[in-house]
Amino acid sequence: MHDLVQALLNSDEKVALRQLVSVFRRLQQPYLLRNEILQAFGEYCRSSEKPAYFFHASALGTLIHYTHEIILEEENVWFVVRPRIAYQEVWLLANEMTCFEQMSAQDLLDVRDRLVNRYQPQLLEVNFRPFYEGDPHLDDPRKIGQGLAFLNHHLCDEMASNPEYWLELLYKVFHRIRYNGVQLLIGDRIRSGREFSEQVTQAINYLRDRPDNEPFANFRFDLQSLGLEPGWGNTAGRVRETLELFNRLMESAESAVLEAFVARVPAIFRVVLVSVHGWVGQSGVLGRPETAGQVMYVLEQARALEAKLREEVKLAGLDSLDIHPQVVILTRLIPNCEGTACGLRLEKLQGTENGWILRVPFVDQQGQIVQDWVSKFEIWPYLENFALEAEREILAQLRGKPDLIVGNYSDGNLVAYLLSKRLKTLHCQIAHSLEKPKYLFSNLYWQDLEEQYHFSAQFTADLIGMNGADFIITSSYQEIVGTPDTIGQYESYQCFTMPQLYHVVDGIDLFHPKFNYVPPGINETAFFPYSSPERDLELRDRVREMLFTSTDSSIRGHLTNPEKRPLLAVAPINTIKNLTGLAECFGQSPELQARCNLILLTSKLHPEQATHPEEAGEIAKLHEIIDRYDLENSIRWVGMRIPTMELGEAYRIIADREGVFVHFARFEAFGRTLIEAMISGLPTFATKFGGASEVIDDENFHLNPTDLEGTAAKIRQFLDDCDTNPEYWLKISNHQIERVRSHYSWEVHTKQLSLLAKIYRFWDFVKRETAQGYAQGARQGLWRYLDTLYHFVYKPRAAMIQTTKTTHVE
Incomplete structure (x- = not known):
């Protein structure tokens, strides 16, 4: 990043930088985030008639694309730059925009405090870095989140470098494993790692002469005479396999062998x-x-x-x-x-x-x-x-x-x-x-x-x-x-x-x-594909009536044309889940209203039911949006708590009508409703902010909840594709079912x-x-x-x- 900054200051692009800072200041916002920064830079490039490469490939363009925050002080401009995942740098543009200087994290926190007029010197500083310095660390951001694999490799390297030491260490670990005072794996007859290894070899030789399916009870006392207690397996074949895995691990430590062996050790009860x-x-x-x-x-x-x-x-x-x-x-x-x-x-x-x-x-x-x-x-x-x-x-x-x-x-x-x-x-x-x-x-x-x-x-x-x-x-x-x-x-x-x-x-x-x-x-008892022959017909009819036709004090909306393709959203009512944003998007798109009905499943319909001021405000706002855009005849807002089995059937009923699931949250860490909708067979759109975009592997189904027009256009494009190709909806439906089955399993x-x-x-x-x-x-x-x-x-x-x-x- 230092070389990039120097290249920028030593080139003609320094003039463009000065002009861009003026654009930022005209926004009259002291704090700019990534989307605002990119939008302002894009507008600057267009108004200044910059060549196409300038936005992406110039030194200034590269710096801006790495920048996640900009703080504007009276004379200074602070850039919070993220040149790679999990790493950030702080740069200060000062001295009348003639030089960049790299600053510390403490400097950045001080300027943030000044920004809100709450700066205080001598503030408590929290720093956990020193406490991790003795531990092994990953060095590749792509491997973050794969701690188990990393530790397995690390432990295997340690075992290979000093097998005798690690043999003694493993002996100590196994000798400590008990359940309610009952000794498991290694008994007191074995007093060292070397003895343990010798007895394992004898046990393997002994078990080779016994049928693989012979129950452990038949030879339990023979193994105990060797110092091996219960816990190695329930049959002769499994005990032998487990002991052989241990021998392989000590002879040639490999991650796959370590993982297979440890998986068999009874240690969590x-x-x-x-x-x-x-x-x-x-x-x-x-x-x-x-x-x-x-x-x-x-x-x-x-x-x-x-x-x-x-x-x-x-x-x-x-x-x-x-x-x-x-x-x-x-x-x-x-x-x-x-x-x-x-x-x-x-x-x-x-x-x-x-x-x-x-x-x-x-x-x-x-x-x-x-x-x-x-x-x-x-x-x-x-x-x-x-x-x-x-x-x-x-x-x-x-x-x-x-x-x-x-x-x-x-x-x-x-x-x-x-x-x-x-x-x-x-x-x-x-x-x-x-x-x-x-x-x-x-x-x-x-x-x-x-x-x-x-x-x-x-x-x-x-x-x-x-x-x-x-x-x-x-x-x-x-x-x-x-x-x-x-x-x-x-x-x-x-x-x-x-x-x-x-x-x-x-x-x-x-x-x-x-x-x-x-x-x-995913709970596949409640959530499964709409095409399953196991569906409860009585449940289907009851839920279908609730979704489309029944009247109730906890339901708002009367569909003029219930046969239109349904758009379904399931979420609690709060600012993060952004159901009001989805309703606004639907209200602003006459074409979506002409082709679809919007179905909202929440737990509440009336502000007085709210348990938090934010929730009450969002409920009231949603009612106001329905009134403002006159959505009464194209929306169904079911504001009641429904059992899990009924919720699962609701997804399937929407899929019966070749509907769509929309998750319009401002941010979503994961999104259980996504995999519930997907396993049910519903093509699913979701916010691009957070882990939801990782659940759905097709960017065509990622939404920007701050862009209502763009969201409506994406959904309309999907509807056009379905109209052009009658098999398209089914193709997406089947793909998302298989994605959930292959990636989201409680067994795994x-x-x-x-x-x-x-x-x-x-x-x-x-x-x-x-x-x-x-x-x-x-x-x-x-x-x-x-x-x-x-x-x-x-x-x-x-x-x-x-x-x-x-x-x-x-």
């Missing part, structure tokens, strides 16, 4: 999935609009994970030892549960043998149990007491410590961090969606937004959770580091300011192997999650065994640093939230 918000239930409730996707995710993940752990126990030959893996969803108990099971302490998870929903109540500052649901924005004061009480409940339910705690969302990960620290248990973070990148300038103007959103507590909790986690799962690569044109969610935490609170100069190491891309699956997800837990648990043990001097100090220092943030920043901010303020729901 008790798992806690933390989803704090509540309304986690199986009948009559699936979260609230702001958390419904998370609740569905955690329920489906729990069922699939419990089945996976049971399968592992069986294949390891441990089911005969009365070993029953257990998965617990930890959530909040809500006394005013509106007739649901959310007021029960314990509920069996349907479809599992040993899966449970464990509910713990919130307690306020007066020691009283909070009766009503609490919004995700008001939840922070309750989390510490919740974690302390949950610890007791978890230990009682599991009858031991969990092997893995998985946090969901910002608050769930703070609780998971507190629990894992106290219980010395592995912590996996799943953020689903981080709020900071969803709300533009939410950190810069946090004080103005604090009463409504309490971002100071949430963003601090995010920093604690993501840095305290042993490993992180994301649903997409873009969730971590975005694209060449957009900043990733985690990347947005690298460098930011909370004016007059703290500066974050390095908030998270994106190149650390803790990041893993593991997309979720839980297989990866189990493997990740085992590898990172092993890696944690390795670090503790091998860390010396600086590395060990850095590890302990990280814990103290996180504690400091928690006690001196997070807790005071959370305490300022009025804990008596609860949100009542209808």
Whole structure:
């Protein structure tokens, strides 16, 4: 970037730079973001009649295309440049625009504070960089999110360099594995790694003479005489294969062999999935609009994970030892549960043998149990007491410590961090969606937004959770580091300011192997293709009537022509999901109205049903748009909560009519509704901002929610293609069905999650065994640093939230 800047200053393009800065200043915006920068530069090139190459290939054009932010001060211009993914530089154009100077992250944060008139010297500086210096790192941005593969290669290289040392280390790991005090894998007869290797060889020779399908019980005591305890397999063939994998690993360490071997090691028996918000239930409730996707995710993940752990126990030959893996969803108990099971302490998870929903109540500052649901924005004061009480409940339910705690969302990960620290248990973070990148300038103007959103507590909790986690799962690569044109969610935490609170100069190491891309699956009981012969005809007729013809106080719109091609959107009503933007786009396009009906599925229709001011405002705005564009006869707004099976059928009914699904969010981390619509057979359009564009692999179906005219044109083009070629709709439908089937499977997800837990648990043990001097100090220092943030920043901010303020729901 330095050479590019120098080339620009030493060329005739310096005049163009001066002129472009004047264009920026005429916009009268001190802060310009990427889209605004590119639009202004494009307009400058056109008005100045620059040749075609200038926009893309000139030195100035290259600089502008790398620039993501511009800050205009009185005499200075700041360029925040991103020359490559996961890396940024700060350049200051000063001295009457005669020179560029590279600046530090601290300088950038100071100017941002000055921009909002909240500069304060001697501000707390948060920097996690030193605590990661002792760990191995990826060096290729394309490999970010592939932490498991990286660690496997790293561990294999270490094993190959010193096999005798690693043999002893593996012996220590396996000798520590127990379940309820029962020794697994290696008994006390074996006292060293060398003895272990010798006994493995004897066991392999012994097993070669036995039938592959012979049950483990038949030769269990023969193996125990060699010092090998249960856990290697359920048959002679599987035990031999597992032991042979171990020998291959020690003879020639290869990643594929390590992964295959570790996958067979029984090490994960008790798992806690933390989803704090509540309304986690199986009948009559699936979260609230702001958390419904998370609740569905955690329920489906729990069922699939419990089945996976049971399968592992069986294949390891441990089911005969009365070993029953257990998965617990930890959530909040809500006394005013509106007739649901959310007021029960314990509920069996349907479809599992040993899966449970464990509910713990919130307690306020007066020691009283909070009766009503609490919004995700008001939840922070309750989390510490919740974690302390949950610890007791978890230990009682599991009858031991969990092997893995998985946090969901910002608050769930703070609780998971507190629990894992106290219980010395592995912590996996799943953020689903981080709020900071969803709300533009939410950190810069946090004080103005604090009463409504309490971002100071949430963003601090995010920093604690993501840095305290042993490993992180994301649903997409873009969730971590975005694209060449957009900043990733985690990347947005690298460098930011909370004016007059703290500066974050390095908030998270994106190149650390803790990041893993593991997309979720889909509930194929509820969501499956419209062409399936398994459809319930009675359900179909009932849902079809709701979508197109029935009258109800929770439905608005009467379709004049119900046979027009339907455009479907399914989302909660908030500014991020942007249903008002979609309605505006539809209202501004007479051609779309002539050819299509717009069907909106939400959980609410009336502003008085809202549980948050933002939600009430969006509901009122949506009604106003329908009135303004006179959409009453071409729109159906179904504002009621419908069961999962009915939702699945709604997608299929729209597909029966060769409809289209539109997801018009301003930003979407992943988008469960996308894969629900796609597996149902609906051609799906989605926002290009966030991970949604990774789910849909065809750019023709990516939308810019800030460009209403362009969105309408894209949808119209699709309709034209369908009219021209009757097979086109079916082609896209089939492609998207197959994409979901091949990429989004709970079976694959839980297989990866189990493997990740085992590898990172092993890696944690390795670090503790091998860390010396600086590395060990850095590890302990990280814990103290996180504690400091928690006690001196997070807790005071959370305490300022009025804990008596609860949100009542209808």
